[in-house]
Amino acid sequence: MKELRPAIMTLILFTVICGGIYPALVTGIARAVFPKQANGSLIAGKNGAELGSALIGQPFSAPQYFWPRPSATADFGYNPMASGGSNAGPTTPDYLKTVGDRVRALRDTGVAGPIPADLVQASASGLDPHITLAAAKLQIPRVARARGLGEETVAELLARAAEERQLGFLGEPRVNVLMLNLALDRLGSLPG
The missing domain is CATH 1.20.5 (Single alpha-helices involved in coiled-coils or other helix-helix interfaces)
Structure with missing residues (x-):
């Protein structure tokens, strides 16, 4: 005792x-x-409502928005509690089918030429908020058409939202999809 x-x-x-x-x-x-970081890097709208986090990918699928990197947690709505990759190897039949379906979906929107990997492959966390500039540039015609804007206007907005490599040499130049789509919404209303 x-x-x-x-x-x-x-x-x-x-x-x-x-x-x-x-x-x-x-x-x-x-x-x-x-x-800001300690509270999740949340982004608030005009009325103070939380629109999302600058650190976690958000689901966008409407043609008037830039689409994010696919999420391995898409069944859960880009849920950070379900974060993680699929663990499927690059030759797994299910993985190849998923990537093939994503490529076909992009082709159906009029995309021609090479498709950047980040538009058809999920990241390790499944929650990436960024896409490469190549992936964003590929989407400019669709977004411009859907919004009734000139491609130059959308390209200019993308250029302003672009982020450089971290520390000048790490990673690729990229853009935060949520921030870019919010900037698009600030441009004005859609036609129709």
């Missing part, structure tokens, strides 16, 4: 410190130093 009591007291003490005090302290510091 004399060994059990110190063990129980140590368990309680470390539970309070590691499970309560430390997380509260770190969360408080994060909210003070990086308030």
Whole structure:
């Protein structure tokens, strides 16, 4: 019994410190130093309603919007709680069928020529908020047609929304799909 009591007291003490005090302290510091990031990098609309996060992909499928990278969690609506890749290999029949279906869907919208991989293959997390500039440029004609805008106008908007490589050399130039689509919506209403 004399060994059990110190063990129980140590368990309680470390539970309070590691499970309560430390997380509260770190969360408080994060909210003070990086308030936007600590709260999920949420983007609010005109009326204050949350439109999404700049860090998590959003589902867009209407022709007047740029489409994001496919999500392995699409059955769950780009749900971060279901984050993860499919673990399917590049020669798996189901994977090849899925990619083939995505290519056909893009071809049905009038896309010709090579299709960037990020428009038909999900990322490892399944929640990427970005697509490459090549993937976005491929969608300009469809988006411009659906919105009744000139392709030059949409291309200019894309150029303004483009993000450079991280640290100048990591990754590819890219664009955040949610931010780009919100900028499109700010241009005005659709024809019709």
